[in-house]
Amino acid sequence: MTGSPARMSPRPTFPGVSTMRRSILVACLALLAGPCPGQDGGQLYTTFCSACHGSDGRGATGGQFPPLAGSPWVLGEPDRAIKAVLHGLHGPVEVDGKTYNLAMPPQGAVLPDDQLAAILSYVRRSWGNQAAAVEAATIARIRRDTPRKEPWTAAELLKLHPLPKPKSALENVISYTYHGAWDDLPDFSKLEPAAVEEEHDGLISVADADRADLFGLVWEGEFVAPREGTYTFFLDCDDAARLKFGNETVVEIRGHGPMGSRARQVRVDLKAARYPVRIEYLEFRGGEDIILAWKGPGAKSWQPLSESRVGRRRDDGRPSIPIEPTAGRAAIYRNFIEGTTSRGIGIGFPGGVNLAYSADHLAPELIWTGAFIDGGRHWTDRGQGAQRPSGDDILKLTGSPALPEGARFRGYELDPSGNPTFVATLDGLTIRDSFRGGDRSLERTIRTGGATRPVRLLVAEGLPLEPAGADWRVAGALELSAEGATLARRDDALYLEVPPARAVTLRYRWQ
């Protein structure tokens, strides 16, 4: 595919918009959204802004200053641009792949609301920018609600007002996730997808899958070629990927391997049309990513079709959002916790002891010390997968139902310090299971209401058990002692016979 560019056939019906009609529409919009009465935004811009940003909006002195033409910083919701103008902006700012490290002086004290509105309206509707005009009242509101004296940093502003995403040339994208281990791209059409999803942003990403290893992804959609001409596509991936236009493979990278050395580019001749495309991707183990981008008529730099861009990989590491107990109160986290069932309830006690209670098995299945858990996985993107506890010495005490068949989860109560009492019912009796964290220890109190016979409770299984007097040492790390009942071993499991209508206390102590 390195010689003459391949020719692709477009989708037969292309709903084109005639140029004439579009230019009338643009003129129409411009007329309707006219500048603020009384202020000439263009003239004000020339006076106050063009020295740095250029009369053509491309950044003065050959691009030493950030451009405003086509800059997402001035498009979308106006708050970001308004705050930058009102209070100033300093430090590194990235615009269109280039980083500027300058200081934008605050204009809030210099210019009144109506003049700022006129300038911003002009910037947002000039040089190809198409965003709504800014009203003086909006500036007045932000001025009032944001009593700030310091200039902003880019990070501060973007946290409050993220940039609008550039429109991708991929449209109507549907992703199919597959689970499996393959040496090379399989025939996905013969496999059952585990998930099917629309991807509205038109950017493909390995984050569209629900796991990090042993999966495949297929994206189907349309590539919208804006003009006729020769297009170059860039593909890089870990592990394998393939780009198809219709039934024809345009570029592919086969087998297992890392990013970088295997990246490929290919040239293709396209008409101004919509082309049905299919991207197939496979991840075996280890790192995973895909970069797909294009250049072509009217686009000199790489235009991303994937979340990862040429020269800029997506951030693999999810943000860390540690969830911690406060000094006086235990933290709770209900979600998918790795190592227990899907109905997991994590509790982090102030003393640095944690547990994950399974509401399916009615048991504290995991216990660990140190940090509690991280919300970064479930609180970003779509929240795929199960989160592993953060701390050390994760011990899986049990993995099967702890109470006899027929027991049902009924919820829990939290005391003023957030300590939980889990409630279950079994044949008309209520079992209340309370936990309290101590210093490298956990105290568990079990009460049965309405019972006339003892209830057998599974405490540990599948772990090395050593007797230590009436107590037990579990996995060489944990000491278990009971008060009010006796711990009994049967095969490789430890049980507690909870007598009727009496409180039994179990202590878990780390050595």
Add this chain to the structure above:
Amino acid sequence: MTRLFLLLAGLLAGPAAARQSDYYLREEIPLPPGEVMEIGSIALMPDRKVAVTTRRGDLWICEGAYGDDLSKVTWSRFAEHLHEPLGMFWQDGSLWLTQRPEVTRITDTDDDGRADRFETLSSEWGINGDYHEYAFGSTPDADGNIWVVLCLTGSGAAASDWRGWCVRVTPQGEMIPTCSGIRSPGGIGFNDAGDCFYTDNQGLWNGSSSLKWLRPGSFQGNPTGNKYHQLAGLPAPPEPRDGSRILTERRRFPELVPPAVILPHGKVGQSPTAVITDPSDGSFGPFAGQVLVGEQTHSQVQRVFLEKVNGLYQGAVFHFLEGFETGIVPMRLSDEGVLFVGGTNRGWASRGSKPFTFERVRWTGDTPFEIHTLSATPEGFELSFTEPVDPAAAARPDAYRMAAWTYIYQSGYGSPEVDPAHPRITEARLSEDRRKVRLRVEGRVQGHVHHLEASGVRSAGGKPLWHSEAWYTLNEIPE
């Protein structure tokens, strides 16, 4: 092009084009600083409090959300880190919450402003750790049951019990499997007759997103969860033919209830969510009793008129509110006419560019000139308007245009619009009070979406329609 110039001239010289803010005032409600408020549920509480839940699982209570001065709004955190809750209401001193694994009654027993009792009413449906296994819960029905729609696993499989089903949870905590055939819901609620509806998103076996009627015992169209019929001890489920049409298949399987109102993909949103009914006595404008549907991708709220013909629901969808700050997920409309919406675009992009929002909408008191209802008649359709119309245009058949199409009922993702038809409007008869027009239409097609365009109609005062389009799903033609 002539039309375009006319439009341009009309906009510049004629009466000012209708703007949303003339009729409905949309306001952002200030959120607790520094908190990530990706709102998934809203509940109206006594004393003009409003409770919301976030996707991170926090439950907050807001005071002042009805007030004139929103800067006085205060928030308090009632509970933390529940499991992706999507559906909440207040009853008997508690908040009742549908979260991913269960329905929970949440109570503050010691009145310290913080929840301390979390009673699990039912946790009988399966979840296997797949992020897509969402559960959306309703407000209670007349018998106190909470209706829960359970999304498929990964939206394309049914790997856990009752995925792809609607279940009812009784006040005693019994779970009753109620309907099968569900794909990927976005919200659930009742119309003013007390029948339950949910929105289902375009995808496998779903040519376009739609509003669907959960008639107990019905099959909603996606056979992925059919294996659980056996678990429920129900007779063999429908196995529809791939590549067919809904109308064809429902003639084979009477339990297949067709979508009540199709929301044509791309034209009327892309990801429908909340289903609510305007319960007010006209304090939210002229649409009391009609259904509102939230829209995540397009950051909108659509309006739906429902009617029952030959025992099935059908009706029309109209564009209504737009410009919300992010994708809309839950909605609640108070008796006094305050619409609360919340939203998020994490994981699913939206036109509104903020990551989350909580907003309210109030009616300004000015009645927009709109098509109030669009109903099917034996010979065509009848439109009613919110104001008397100018007979000059409204009584002319050429003031209206109609096109009709349907979707392929198939195992693949979505469908193009197919089987196009061009019904002809041959007569437009104005009622004496000039609020209704009866259209005689030739060439309607049963089962098709009928798109009506009425931009030529003017009110008696010369106003154009705020929204001049409607999409009517003609499941049945009345006799």
